[in-house]
Amino acid sequence: xxxxxxxxxSLWNVLTNVGVAIGGAIGLNALLRTxxxxxxxxxxxxxxxxxxxxxxxxxxxxxxxxxERQHSYLDDGYTVRSWLLSTDHKRIAILYMLTITLFxxxxxxxxxxxxxxxVTPQGGLVQTATYNRMFTIHGIIMVWFFLIxxxxxxxxxxxxxxxxxxxxxxxxxxxxxSWYLFVFGGLFTTAAVIGGGVDTGWxxxxxxxxxxxxxxxxAAAAGIFITGFSTIATGVNFIVTTHTMRAPGLTWFRLxxxxxxxxxxxxxxxxxxxxxxxxxxxxxxxxxxxxxVFNPAQGGDPxxxxxxxxxxxxxxVYIMILPGMGIVSEIIPCxxxxxxxxxxxxxxxxFGIAGIGFLVWGHHMFVAGESMxxxxxxxxxxxxxxxPSAIKVFNWTATLYKGSIRFQTPMxxxxxxxxxxxxxxxxxxxxxxxAVDVSLHDTYFVIAHFHFIMVGGMVMxxxxxxxxxxxxxxxxxxxxxxxxxxxxxIFIGFVLTFLPQFxxxxxxxxxxxxxxxxxxxxxxxxxxxxxxxxxxxxxxPLFYLLWSLRHGEKxxxxxxxxxxxxxxxxxxxxxxxxxxxxxxxxxxxxxxPEESERDNRSSEESERDVxxxxxx
Amino acid sequence: xxxxxxxxxxxxxxxxxxxxxCSLGMWVFLCTEIxxxxxxxxxxxxxxxAYPQAFHDASHDAEYWIGTSNTAVLLISSLWMALSxxxxxxxxxxxxxxxxxxxxIFGLAFLGLKGLEYYLDYKKNEVPGIxxxxxxxxxxxxxxxxxxxxxxxxxxxxxxxxxxxxxALILILAWRTGYNAKHYAPVEVTGLYWHFIDIVWxxxxxxxxxxxxx
Numbered sequence: 093x094x095x096x097x098x099x100x101x102s103l104w105n106v107l108t109n110v111g112v113a114i115g116g117a118i119g120l121n122a123l124l125r126t127x128x129x130x131x132x133x134x135x136x137x138x139x140x141x142x143x144x145x146x147x148x149x150x151x152x153x154x155x156x157x158x159x160e161r162q163h164s165y166l167d168d169g170y171t172v173r174s175w176l177l178s179t180d181h182k183r184i185a186i187l188y189m190l191t192i193t194l195f196x197x198x199x200x201x202x203x204x205x206x207x208x209x210x211v212t213p214q215g216g217l218v219q220t221a222t223y224n225r226m227f228t229i230h231g232i233i234m235v236w237f238f239l240i241x242x243x244x245x246x247x248x249x250x251x252x253x254x255x256x257x258x259x260x261x262x263x264x265x266x267x268x269x270s271w272y273l274f275v276f277g278g279l280f281t282t283a284a285v286i287g288g289g290v291d292t293g294w295x296x297x298x299x300x301x302x303x304x305x306x307x308x309x310x311a312a313a314a315g316i317f318i319t320g321f322s323t324i325a326t327g328v329n330f331i332v333t334t335h336t337m338r339a340p341g342l343t344w345f346r347l348x349x350x351x352x353x354x355x356x357x358x359x360x361x362x363x364x365x366x367x368x369x370x371x372x373x374x375x376x377x378x379x380x381x382x383x384x385v386f387n388p389a390q391g392g393d394p395x396x397x398x399x400x401x402x403x404x405x406x407x408x409v410y411i412m413i414l415p416g417m418g419i420v421s422e423i424i425p426c427x428x429x430x431x432x433x434x435x436x437x438x439x440x441x442x443f444g445i446a447g448i449g450f451l452v453w454g455h456h457m458f459v460a461g462e463s464m465x466x467x468x469x470x471x472x473x474x475x476x477x478x479x480p481s482a483i484k485v486f487n488w489t490a491t492l493y494k495g496s497i498r499f500q501t502p503m504x505x506x507x508x509x510x511x512x513x514x515x516x517x518x519x520x521x522x523x524x525x526x527a528v529d530v531s532l533h534d535t536y537f538v539i540a541h542f543h544f545i546m547v548g549g550m551v552m553x554x555x556x557x558x559x560x561x562x563x564x565x566x567x568x569x570x571x572x573x574x575x576x577x578x579x580x581x582i583f584i585g586f587v588l589t590f591l592p593q594f595x596x597x598x599x600x601x602x603x604x605x606x607x608x609x610x611x612x613x614x615x616x617x618x619x620x621x622x623x624x625x626x627x628x629x630x631x632x633p634l635f636y637l638l639w640s641l642r643h644g645e646k647x648x649x650x651x652x653x654x655x656x657x658x659x660x661x662x663x664x665x666x667x668x669x670x671x672x673x674x675x676x677x678x679x680x681x682x683x684x685p686e687e688s689e690r691d692n693r694s695s696e697e698s699e700r701d702v703x704x705x706x707x708x
Numbered sequence: 709x710x711x712x713x714x715x716x717x718x719x720x721x722x723x724x725x726x727x728x729x730c731s732l733g734m735w736v737f738l739c740t741e742i743x744x745x746x747x748x749x750x751x752x753x754x755x756x757x758a759y760p761q762a763f764h765d766a767s768h769d770a771e772y773w774i775g776t777s778n779t780a781v782l783l784i785s786s787l788w789m790a791l792s793x794x795x796x797x798x799x800x801x802x803x804x805x806x807x808x809x810x811x812x813i814f815g816l817a818f819l820g821l822k823g824l825e826y827y828l829d830y831k832k833n834e835v836p837g838i839x840x841x842x843x844x845x846x847x848x849x850x851x852x853x854x855x856x857x858x859x860x861x862x863x864x865x866x867x868x869x870x871x872x873x874x875x876a877l878i879l880i881l882a883w884r885t886g887y888n889a890k891h892y893a894p895v896e897v898t899g900l901y902w903h904f905i906d907i908v909w910x911x912x913x914x915x916x917x918x919x920x921x922x
Contacts, residue, residue: 253719260719262729328736336729337719366740370747374859381837383855384848385751391848396754400747668718 164567164664179264180667185250186565187271192238192246193634195278198286199233202226204627207589207620213610223606224291225307231294232285236316237278239546240408242554243415244361245274245326248354250565252330254658254665255348257339257674262332266325273322281315284308293604295405298386298397302378310379313372320365320372327361330354339657341676345436348656348680352439353418356446360407360414363450368404371397395461402453410449413513413545414442416553417484420506423560424488425681426654427503428495432681433487441487444480452477458529467526474524481517485510500652501575505556508583512548516541519594534604537597540590548586555582555633562637563647567664570644574636582629588622655682715891723890730893734900741867745908748860752915755852762849768920769834770857774825775917778818779909785814786906789875789899796887796895804887804895808879811902815872822865829854857916864912867905874898 165182168174175183205226209217218226249267253260261267284290288308292301301309334355338347374385374397384390386397425432432438454462454470462470488510497503519541522528532538562570592615597603601612608616650659661670720726756763788810795804833839835858836851878898887895 258719262719263733264717264719324737324740328733328740331736332729332733335732336725362736362740363743366744367747370744373863374747374751377855377859383837383851385852385855390842391755391759391845391852393754393758396751400750673721 163662163666165667166664168667179268181249181253181261181264181267182665184267184271185246188241188245188249191275191278192241195233195237198282199230199238200630202230206230207623210616211620213608213613215606220606221291225289227604228290228293229285232281232312235294236319239412239550240323241274243419243557244354244357247557247561248330248415251561251658252333252351252354254669255351255656256334256337256342257657257670258333258337259668261329262337263329267329270322270325274319277315277319277322280318281312284311284315295401298375298378298394302375302386310376313375317369317372320369323361323365327358330358331362339674339676346676346679349421349438350418352442353414356442357411357414360411360446364404364407367400371400395457398457398460402456406453406456407449410445412550414445416509416550419553419557420488420509423502423506423556424491425683426652427498427500428492429683430491430495431683433490435681437483438487441480441483445477448473448477455524458526459533471524471526475521478517478521485514501572501579502556502560504576504579505552509549509552509556512544512552516544516548519544532597534602535597536593536601536603539603540593540597543590563651564658564663566641567647568640568644569647569651570640571636574632578629578632581625581632585622585626585629589619589626592618655680727893730897734897738900738904741904748856752856759849759852762846763853764919766850766853767916770917771825771828772917772921774821775913778821779913781814781818782906782909785811786903788814789902793896793899796892797889799888801886804882805879808875808882812872812875812879815868815875819865819868822861860912864908871902871905874901
């Protein structure tokens with residue numbers, strides 16, 4: 093009896109309950125409960141259970157445990173309903189986490205098929221049409237249903253109110269609505285790209301997508317359109333929350349950088365996403381009514397589509413990478429035990445990237461017939477983005493200097509991020525050079541470049557953040573050895589997958605092609621081998637993080653001895669985050685390297701008595 | 709008069725903070741709306757620049773008298789809305805109900821006139837994709853005007869329909885509970901949205917009806 097009691101409030105329950113609800117298989121839940129030795133009597137769709145504690149002989153002890161555990165947000169109801177209708181930002185973050193993990197693996201399967209196809213020059217695994225559908229699935233799912241929501245909707249949702257000392261986001265119901273929009277749009281698009289198939293690539297260039305493509309473009313675009321509103325709702329919520337709900341004393345320049353980046357990301361979300369929405373509407377109209385806003389045969393201009401599309405999609409790249417930079421800015425000072433080097437410039441550089449990011453979209457159209465003068469301007473502006481990005485990289489590196497560095501899993505991801513992001517950023521400058529781009533445009537060089545940013549940067553940062561805040565989210569520690577192993581596997585797998593693609597692109601292998609000349613085979617095999625290692629690296633955390641929900645060590649309130657308000661409340665936090673509104677008296681990242689030894693000792697001490705002190 | 713059980717959401721400290729959050733939320737949302745319409749305004753700018761003569765001629769065929777009347781109707785409705793917000797803030801319930809009702813009536817009048825205009829456009833064979841005759845390159849260019857006309861006014865009318873729904877909702881709430889100096893955020897937020905729709909029309913009107921009139 094004691095085992096299920098102990099795990100009552102754990103994420104394990106969440107996963108069984110919510111997973112089962114979404115799958116609609118209540119019997120499976122019963123099976124899982126039976127496997128865990130818990131009586132079937134536990135209600136799944138009834139009001140929150142009062143707890144079997146009342147029936148046990150050791151009533152008072154268990155009651156005390158329950159009272160303490162009730163404090164956590166995970167204990168605020170165990171029913172499916174209490175999750176699916178919850179307006180608690182922390183629960184919605186978990187819902188997002190489960191959803192985007194599912195999408196990540198759908199996109200991953202498509203990538204696996206692409207890589208397997210490219211093992212031989214002739215292909216042969218799938219047909220040409222299927223291959224086009226595979227890279228479209230991979231692109232659409234990964235961009236809109238994993239990368240864009242990953243950090244903002246999961247970690248941003250969970251952490252933003254905690255980091256600013258608020259009880260919740262400003263509009264909790266809109267937050268829940270945005271998850272439903274996301275799931276609805278996601279299912280719509282997934283059904284379209286898997287069931288029907290879409291062969292336009294994720295960019296959906298007109299007039300191919302609007303007139304010629306004989307596939308489910310409408311349904312896929314409809315899903316993306318709906319999901320756009322989810323993004324906008326999240327963005328509005330984050331902006332308003334950051335403005336109006338900060339704890340007393342938490343001035344703008346005392347905010348953790350994760351909040352700065354989430355805020356900048358939210359600005360991009362609300363300003364860029366509506367343009368995508370209207371572009372998709374125009375595509376609908378072209379397909380359904382036969383009008384030709386983007387069709388040259390009807391007096392339209394296909395380049396206008398590209399302008400509108402990239403006006404959204406280039407800033408969207410910064411939606412993906414900026415929050416990752418925020419995570420790295422949290423992890424590096426904590427594991428170097430040193431104040432972040434020049435906090436203010438990193439904060440301002442965040443806005444520099446977000447702002448200039450809106451002015452560079454034309455660099456996607458250097459060879460598409462854009463005016464030469466426009467190209468010149470866009471090229472120069474693209475080079476300018478490198479300045480704030482480099483400021484960040486230098487500041488992180490300078491933070492490490494003379495720090496007291498601990499190589500725990502989050503730190504491994506953060507260091508991986510710095511290296512891979514730098515490579516991705518510098519190759520971006522090559523692509524932003526007008527003459528070089530003519531040769532490299534639409535080759536694997538471009539693929540490798542943005543995967544270094546998206547996967548090497550953003551996914552590494554996301555995983556680093558998941559590990560860093562896992563104790564706070566789940567109340568359990570992840571197994572450190574496995575964490576390090578997975579981080580290294582992912583790093584090695586990633587580099588092996590995408591470094592050869594730079595060479596392939598330089599040699600002239602075009603992206604999205606089904607066949608290739610035999611002399612490219614060796615590099616393609618290397619890339620596929622790397623992808624297999626990468627796949628193993630991604631599956632590992634799935635297992636050991638799930639394992640840790642039941643068997644992981646219980647996490648203290650502040651396992652890393654980190655600064656920041658989120659570490660001042662219990663792990664996992666109570667429903668309203670703080671027992672009393674915290675008051676902030678100093679800036680972030682007040683770490684002292686020389687004190688790190690003492691810090692380590694005190695964190696061990698606090699580990700012992702943390703279960704009794706949930707609050708500050 | 710205030711009988712709502714709980715006015716302050718549990719995430720807020722007080723009404724003032726809630727009011728500020730709601731107002732800011734609407735402002736940010738209106739920014740997204742500007743960008744949404746922005747895509748269409750950009751398309752309009754591109755094609756009017758490319759086909760000035762076709763836009764001039766097509767615009768000449770637009771029902772300018774309905775467009776002009778509608779401009780007046782919508783601007784006056786914004787006055788009623790502004791007065792509604794003022795009455796909500798000062799707690800004058802009867803005037804608030806009156807002005808909200810007037811706002812709603814003027815909004816619906818706009819939609820009615822717009823419907824009539826679409827009907828006349830249809831009668832004159834000006835609906836692209838349905839009955840607009842396309843014979844040569846020049847008629848293609850005119851088609852672009854009509855495409856953008858229906859897209860832009862249609863999206864505007866869709867927003868106005870939502871606006872009318874919101875005003876109706878606020879009217880019911882005001883009738884049931886009333887608003888006062890401390891609690892009038894819903895009226896103010898609806899007012900912001902209403903004025904935004906009005907402003908979009910102020911830009912649409914000259915772009916659609918005036919190119920052919922000089």
